[in-house]
Amino acid sequence: MAQRPQPRFPEPNTEPYWEATKQNELRYPVCTACETIIFTPRRHCTDCGSQDLEWKVSRGEGTVYTFSVVRQNRMPGFVDLGAYSVAYIDLDEGFRMLSGVIGIEDPTRDIHIGQRVRVEFEEQEEGEYPIPLFRPI
Amino acid sequence: MNQDRQAAIVGIHEYPSRLTRGVSAMDIKIDCIRTALEDAGLSWGDVDAVYDAGDGEAGGGLQLSAYLGLRPNVIDTTQVGGSSYEFQAAHAWRDIAAGKCKVAILSYGSTAASARWAIGTGSMQRPGAANWEANMEIPYGTTLIANYAMVKQRHMHEYGTTTEQLAGISVATRRHAMRNPDAVQAMTDLEFVGVNEITTADVLDSRVVADPLHLLECCMISDGGGAVVIASPEVARNTRKPPVWIIGSGEAIKYTESDGDITVSAGAQSGPVAFGEAGIAPDEIDIAMIYDSFTITVAVCLEDLGFCKKGEVGDYVAGGRLAFDNPDAPALNTDGGGLSSNHPGMRGIFLLLEATRQLRGESHSQRPDARLAVAHGNGGRLGSTHTGGTVILARD
Ligand SMILES: [Zn+2]
Numbered sequence A: 001m002a003q004r005p006q007p008r009f010p011e012p013n014t015e016p017y018w019e020a021t022k023q024n025e026l027r028y029p030v031c032t033a034c035e036t037i038i039f040t041p042r043r044h045c046t047d048c049g050s051q052d053l054e055w056k057v058s059r060g061e062g063t064v065y066t067f068s069v070v071r072q073n074r075m076p077g078f079v080d081l082g083a084y085s086v087a088y089i090d091l092d093e094g095f096r097m098l099s100g101v102i103g104i105e106d107p108t109r110d111i112h113i114g115q116r117v118r119v120e121f122e123e124q125e126e127g128e129y130p131i132p133l134f135r136p137i
Numbered sequence B: 001m002n003q004d005r006q007a008a009i010v011g012i013h014e015y016p017s018r019l020t021r022g023v024s025a026m027d028i029k030i031d032c033i034r035t036a037l038e039d040a041g042l043s044w045g046d047v048d049a050v051y052d053a054g055d056g057e058a059g060g061g062l063q064l065s066a067y068l069g070l071r072p073n074v075i076d077t078t079q080v081g082g083s084s085y086e087f088q089a090a091h092a093w094r095d096i097a098a099g100k101c102k103v104a105i106l107s108y109g110s111t112a113a114s115a116r117w118a119i120g121t122g123s124m125q126r127p128g129a130a131n132w133e134a135n136m137e138i139p140y141g142t143t144l145i146a147n148y149a150m151v152k153q154r155h156m157h158e159y160g161t162t163t164e165q166l167a168g169i170s171v172a173t174r175r176h177a178m179r180n181p182d183a184v185q186a187m188t189d190l191e192f193v194g195v196n197e198i199t200t201a202d203v204l205d206s207r208v209v210a211d212p213l214h215l216l217e218c219c220m221i222s223d224g225g226g227a228v229v230i231a232s233p234e235v236a237r238n239t240r241k242p243p244v245w246i247i248g249s250g251e252a253i254k255y256t257e258s259d260g261d262i263t264v265s266a267g268a269q270s271g272p273v274a275f276g277e278a279g280i281a282p283d284e285i286d287i288a289m290i291y292d293s294f295t296i297t298v299a300v301c302l303e304d305l306g307f308c309k310k311g312e313v314g315d316y317v318a319g320g321r322l323a324f325d326n327p328d329a330p331a332l333n334t335d336g337g338g339l340s341s342n343h344p345g346m347r348g349i350f351l352l353l354e355a356t357r358q359l360r361g362e363s364h365s366q367r368p369d370a371r372l373a374v375a376h377g378n379g380g381r382l383g384s385t386h387t388g389g390t391v392i393l394a395r396d
Helices: A015-021 B025-040 B061-068 B084-097 B132-140 B144-159 B163-178 B181-189 B200-205 B267-278 B295-305 B313-320 B348-360
Strands: A027-031 A053-057 A061-070 A084-091 A096-099 A116-122 A131-136 B008-014 B049-051 B074-076 B103-111 B208-210 B223-231 B244-254 B287-290 B372-380 B386-395
Touching (some): A015 A027, A061 B144, A096 B132, B008 B025, B008 B348, B025 B061, B025 B223, B049 B061, B061 B074, B074 B084, B084 B103, B084 B348, B084 B386, B244 B267, B267 B372, B267 B386, B287 B295, B348 B386
Antiparallel strands (some): A027 A053, A061 A084, B008 B223, B103 B223, B244 B386, B372 B386
16 A cells, blocks of 8 residues: 655645645635636635636546656655655646556556646545546546 | 946865765865865954855854854845845845945855755655645645756757757756866766766666656756855955956746746846946857756756757757856866755855856856856746746956
8 A cells, every 4th residue: 555645734724725635525615706726625716816716626637747666765655655656647637736646557658748637636645635547537 | 238346256165075974064165165264365343244055054144143253244144045146146246236235245055965955855845844835735745856847858848958958058068067077076976876977878778767857957966055255346455366247137926827938938027137337248148157957957957048049958068068168168067066066955145156166267167257147047837837047247
């Protein structure tokens, strides 16, 4: 089982996002005044400054915008992972998030820009928050 | 060209050693400040403005000023990562022009190599930090190198740029490093596999650290430091070396946006402002000191500053084209750069130092009759939140 580092709290901007992952929901805040999506989540609209936001649930499908395969990371949780991917994913609702692509044989060969992917919530050995990652559709 | 002469770099010093053993970052800063003032022919008590990025054990402008034993009229603590020194030089220029001060010092010291910092291959955000950005990053293990690698991946995808082309940046930079005795000593002390000139094939054959970035596309981790003295025209008239005038500057930041283009850096905002103030075009530049944390950093910034069009940097740099002895192109990072001379964490000050040496005629890889230089710093992380600081320099 995976053991990636967990998010830390109290951290009010991202807490609703992470709480939703427990229900395997990928949530994102939207400004009720101007409909701007605020991602990475914050508590104000980055376009108009309004603090009147509402959380929506993403369908969890998107495309790979860009990626890298990490061959060397000395941090705990990653030292023993072998080569793993990190990627920016463009969700169909119109927001870009940092994540990774999983469920492939060889990350150096099997990931490409424009690839269609779907979110998957990866349970962790320790810690209550599953981590949203993406698997090719 | 902008003919206003409001502030000039009049003194410089670069700490020669890249593996210092038993010397503190503050020792490096003090030594560099003292020697840069000597270089200018100025004395300790002439300093009336301190610019500091919070490096070293003192921990900022207040503490550094107190440690130095100075009572400056201006303290500027701009800390924007590796480009801090381009921002600070821009601020010193306008503070001096406004009459707030006459002799400004910028300094840097770091023992990153001795202290064995994993700058590139540690995660960008450390577990334990609780903030909005860290919480969305730490589960994914995005190393600093991987962040830049994602920019290269997208650039290759959109424009057909190849590692073979970008290797030209590493090749030219290493050529320059091999002519710089301090860089040769650095590569020796830091146990580089080959302390010699390199080829495009060498870059392609070096191991991949984070796809698609190879080892020879990444900067080193070294100790080091430096200092810059910037002074008013009245002071500059009586200094020992010819003044190097600041004639334009630009500052910008950029961050991840849902519809953003990761192949465009903050330099696309700071560059045109700086060139506009200077009243010159990029093709007039003799010396391009561009922050080379990685080949892709240089590539993207060259495009954004207007040296070539977006997407065309591959041909522009291929084959080591930006060498000091190619009069058809600007000379790139003639000190050997972060790739092959030094990178203690924040390289921006070295861009100002080598640009000044070139405009004084003091470089080991001297471009004949160099008149105009650009120092462009990129701080933070190119693939997400980062800065661009551009300074245009001219000799008399
Ligand atoms: Zn809004």
